[in-house]
Amino acid sequence: MSGARAALGAGLAAAGLIAAGSAVAGLDALDVQIGKALFDRAWVVAPASTKADDGLGPLFDARACASCHPRDGRGSIHVEADGTLEGRGAVLALGRPDGSGDPVYGRRLQIDAVQGLTPEGVLAVEERVLPDGRKARVAAPRHLAYGPLDPATGLSLRAAPDLRGRGLLEEVPEAALAAIAAAQPEAVRGRLRHVTLPDGTKALGRYGWKASQPSLEAQSSEAFFLDMGLSTPLHPEPWGDCTAAQEACRAAPHGIEAEGQVEIAQSLLVRVVAYVASLPVPQPEGSANRKGAAVFAAAGCAQCHQPALPTASGGTARLFTDLLLHDLGPGLADTLSEPGVAAGEWRTAPLAGISDALKRKTGLLHDGRAQSVAEAVGWHGGQADGARRAFQALNAADRAALVAYVSSL
Amino acid sequence: MRAPFAAAAIAFAVGLSGPAFAQAPASAPAKPAASAQPAASAKPAAAPKARDVVLHYANQAQAMYTNSYQAAVAMQTAINAFLAAPSAETHQAAKAAWKKARDPYQITEGFRFGNSIVDEWEGNVNAWPLDEGLIDYLDKSRPQSSDENPLYAANVIASKTIRIGKKTVDVSKITPQLLHQLNSAAGVEANVASGWHAIEFLLWGKDLHGTERGAGERPWTDYDLKACTGGNCDRRAQYLKVATDTLVADLKEMADDWGPKGSARAALLKKKDKAALAVIFTGIGSLSYGELAGERMKLGLLLHDPEEEQDCFSDNTHNSHYYDEVGIQDIYYGRFTKIDGSTMSGPSVADLVRAADPKVADEIDAKMAAALAAIKVIKDTADSGEMFYDMMLAEGNAKGNQMIQNGVDALVAQAHAIERGVAVLKLQIKVEGSDSLDNPDAAKKK
Numbered sequence: 001m002s003g004a005r006a007a008l009g010a011g012l013a014a015a016g017l018i019a020a021g022s023a024v025a026g027l028d029a030l031d032v033q034i035g036k037a038l039f040d041r042a043w044v045v046a047p048a049s050t051k052a053d054d055g056l057g058p059l060f061d062a063r064a065c066a067s068c069h070p071r072d073g074r075g076s077i078h079v080e081a082d083g084t085l086e087g088r089g090a091v092l093a094l095g096r097p098d099g100s101g102d103p104v105y106g107r108r109l110q111i112d113a114v115q116g117l118t119p120e121g122v123l124a125v126e127e128r129v130l131p132d133g134r135k136a137r138v139a140a141p142r143h144l145a146y147g148p149l150d151p152a153t154g155l156s157l158r159a160a161p162d163l164r165g166r167g168l169l170e171e172v173p174e175a176a177l178a179a180i181a182a183a184q185p186e187a188v189r190g191r192l193r194h195v196t197l198p199d200g201t202k203a204l205g206r207y208g209w210k211a212s213q214p215s216l217e218a219q220s221s222e223a224f225f226l227d228m229g230l231s232t233p234l235h236p237e238p239w240g241d242c243t244a245a246q247e248a249c250r251a252a253p254h255g256i257e258a259e260g261q262v263e264i265a266q267s268l269l270v271r272v273v274a275y276v277a278s279l280p281v282p283q284p285e286g287s288a289n290r291k292g293a294a295v296f297a298a299a300g301c302a303q304c305h306q307p308a309l310p311t312a313s314g315g316t317a318r319l320f321t322d323l324l325l326h327d328l329g330p331g332l333a334d335t336l337s338e339p340g341v342a343a344g345e346w347r348t349a350p351l352a353g354i355s356d357a358l359k360r361k362t363g364l365l366h367d368g369r370a371q372s373v374a375e376a377v378g379w380h381g382g383q384a385d386g387a388r389r390a391f392q393a394l395n396a397a398d399r400a401a402l403v404a405y406v407s408s409l
Numbered sequence: 410m411r412a413p414f415a416a417a418a419i420a421f422a423v424g425l426s427g428p429a430f431a432q433a434p435a436s437a438p439a440k441p442a443a444s445a446q447p448a449a450s451a452k453p454a455a456a457p458k459a460r461d462v463v464l465h466y467a468n469q470a471q472a473m474y475t476n477s478y479q480a481a482v483a484m485q486t487a488i489n490a491f492l493a494a495p496s497a498e499t500h501q502a503a504k505a506a507w508k509k510a511r512d513p514y515q516i517t518e519g520f521r522f523g524n525s526i527v528d529e530w531e532g533n534v535n536a537w538p539l540d541e542g543l544i545d546y547l548d549k550s551r552p553q554s555s556d557e558n559p560l561y562a563a564n565v566i567a568s569k570t571i572r573i574g575k576k577t578v579d580v581s582k583i584t585p586q587l588l589h590q591l592n593s594a595a596g597v598e599a600n601v602a603s604g605w606h607a608i609e610f611l612l613w614g615k616d617l618h619g620t621e622r623g624a625g626e627r628p629w630t631d632y633d634l635k636a637c638t639g640g641n642c643d644r645r646a647q648y649l650k651v652a653t654d655t656l657v658a659d660l661k662e663m664a665d666d667w668g669p670k671g672s673a674r675a676a677l678l679k680k681k682d683k684a685a686l687a688v689i690f691t692g693i694g695s696l697s698y699g700e701l702a703g704e705r706m707k708l709g710l711l712l713h714d715p716e717e718e719q720d721c722f723s724d725n726t727h728n729s730h731y732y733d734e735v736g737i738q739d740i741y742y743g744r745f746t747k748i749d750g751s752t753m754s755g756p757s758v759a760d761l762v763r764a765a766d767p768k769v770a771d772e773i774d775a776k777m778a779a780a781l782a783a784i785k786v787i788k789d790t791a792d793s794g795e796m797f798y799d800m801m802l803a804e805g806n807a808k809g810n811q812m813i814q815n816g817v818d819a820l821v822a823q824a825h826a827i828e829r830g831v832a833v834l835k836l837q838i839k840v841e842g843s844d845s846l847d848n849p850d851a852a853k854k855k
Contacts, residue, residue, distance in 0.1 A: 030698070030699075030702060030703045030707055030817075030821065031707075033698065033699040033703040033704070034703045034704060034707060034708045034711070036699070037699070037703065037704035037708065038708075041538070042538075042540075044538055044539070044540040044542070084575070111575065115542075115543070115564070115568075115571065115572065119572075119575070122575045143575075265712070267711055267712070268712075
């Protein structure tokens with residue numbers, strides 16, 4: 001990036017018009033456009049005529065990035081009367097305490113498969129009634145096609161987040177985040193999560209509900225691999241998430257024609273990443289709501305949902321997160337343990353784009369259980385318990401102002 | 410299938426008072442346009458009314474889709490004749506009819522972006538890439554495929570049911586509803602089962618030649634009920650018939666959508682003048698830039714993938730690209746030639762640009778002429794039999810790669826020129842992909 005370009009990008013980022021991370025080295029706007037086409041593209045099953053497009057599956061959750069992140073936005077979680085989930089937009093992550101996946105099902109419960117192969121199961125949820133009467137959502141998959149899950153396997157139902165502006169999360173210097181953590185009062189202090197990369201080195205986790213991926217590239221690569229069954233340079237196995245126990249799946253046709261090839265070449269991956277990085281931060285709706293913003297800060301929400309984070313290029317990421325893990329208590333905990341992360345720990349969810357989620361009724365929180373801002377706050381326990389109590393103690397006018405403010409983001 | 414343009418289109422505001430425009434003398438005499446654009450050069454510099462331009466655009470859309478529909482009806486007649494009496498000759502005639510009907514469709518593609526009704530409909534008609542394994546057998550000679558492998562046998566033509574996610578779909582009766590359902594059963598989830606490329610695949614079969622010479626070589630006997638090759642000839646024939654009927658009906662629907670009481674026309678005419686003009690530019694700008702230059706041409710070049718070409722079974726891509734460009738210009742200049750040779754023309758956005766800033770109008774004329782010329786090189790090279798589009802894409806084919814790159818560059822330049830046209834009319838548009846994305850000054854500079 002030339003100095004002038006960098007300055008321009010930063011200026012626009014400051015104005016909130018465009019993500020500063022949009023200019024990926026060596027790629028131009030047409031590449032970004034190609035990235036968009038690849039993001040929207042429904043991949044097909046091998047062997048198809050379109051060699052570069054095939055290799056989907058054998059097991060998969062969706063054919064396109066866009067099916068879970070519709071219009072780059074958040075996926076909806078719709079629960080039908082019988083408890084099964086309709087549509088795409090959520091995944092069921094599986095894992096054991098040592099970090100491995102289920103011995104048979106792997107790290108995802110894939111709900112779709114190429115013709116001739118049976119999908120792993122159907123996503124469904126049950127309600128767990130808490131002592132105080134609130135109903136927590138619990139993943140309860142049905143029609144498990146390859147036998148029972150391992151007793152040690154934990155489950156985590158996760159919504160596909162809004163991607164707009166999220167490229168900026170990569171641009172926030174680690175030191176700035178550490179400073180924010182240090183400045184947080186003891187009772188709400190979050191922590192940075194460091195994840196181990198395939199090469200053994202450590203990096204700051206920034207993406208996903210539990211900050212388990214360090215970069216857009218790693219996150220996208222995992223999505224191609226786990227959710228669509230397409231191999232990438234970071235995940236070269238062509239069979240995606242089929243385990244050794246799933247023989248027919250491993251033996252199914254795939255899109256690799258020569259040793260060392262992957263289904264999604266680096267040249268494609270970088271363009272998809274450049275596209276995601278180019279998505280501008282969603283702009284708050286309506287006119288500025290100073291009162292709501294003030295109440296938001298006074299209630300302690302802004303401690304975690306930081307309205308703006310600094311970026312390395314001198315801009316700001318107005319996403320309403322601190323990128324830190326916070327323990328929100330047992331009400332939000334699920335049964336999946338990732339090494340080094342407690343079941344109740346979550347990355348502060350960025351609130352930018354929430355107006356769109358509310359409009360489309362996607363559901364809020366990691367598993368889509370809350371239907372409104374107030375309901376989402378109601379689930380804030382643990383380190384956010386103080387903020388929740390402050391919220392619930394607000395007079396009607398202040399509370400309305402706060403809800404209107406958050407709902408406009 | 411692609412997400413509707415409006416969703417992910419990147420909004421940017423034009424209306425820049427860049428130096429390029431500031432310098433243009435307001436009173437410059439209208440220069441005659443390049444000879445390739447007789448419609449433009451014939452026009453005086455006085456601007457037509459914006460409303461008249463919009464109305465003419467709607468009329469032209471109706472006429473162009475009607476034209477495409479009529480061409481498809483001729484194809485349908487040929488396909489019905491083939492199915493009634495399969496032979497090498499009737500098969501050949503059906504394939505020729507597909508190619509002939511394809512061009513009149515391609516010239517309508519500039520209507521797609523900007524008009525959400527068209528964009529939503531497009532998935533049933535022209536979606537790409539095609540999951541042809543869902544429709545029919547692929548390649549029985551492919552080494553790792555065995556006839557026992559159930560994954561190769563599971564296709565609509567050979568099966569009674571197909572599973573999509575948790576739903577099992579009954580495909581025992583092939584109907585237009587079924588094909589649409591397969592396309593849209595679960596949004597982007599579904600496979601592409603209908604439209605131009607499904608028919609193309611059913612007529613030609615998979616092109617097994619890679620980047621070598623040759624198109625798909627499906628034998629006509631795949632439709633011979635007496636000595637059937639490939640199995641299930643009756644189902645295949647039924648599929649081809651239904652897919653063809655469905656396409657014809659879909660084209661008729663779009664022609665009607667632009668008719669006097671049509672929803673696409675109504676949606677456009679409801680808009681204020683500037684917003685309606687913006688739709689016109691959005692369509693041609695998006696097709697020129699993100700769609701044709703980006704997804705359809707540069708991506709293929711990047712991958713050197715022989716089948717990263719739209720009309721991959723028939724090796725007709727050179728024509729589909731060329732007629733896309735013809736359509737862009739037809740819409741810009743407000744004129745077009747019907748399959749019966751008659752022409753139509755009327756007030757256009759080109760007239761508005763010329764009246765507002767002749768210099769910018771000249772530039773657009775020049776860039777459009779250059780884009781058409783660059784793609785014509787590709788078309789002529791393919792038509793002459795020297796090399797087809799899939800061969801041009803091949804890694805190491807410097808000459809072919811360069812031809813495609815020249816096409817990409819010319820289309821990008823054309824898109825930038827169109828952006829300047831937008832700017833002189835002080836419109837706000839959403840173009841799919843544009844330098845303005847990460848460098849809003851780009852439109853001013855070039």
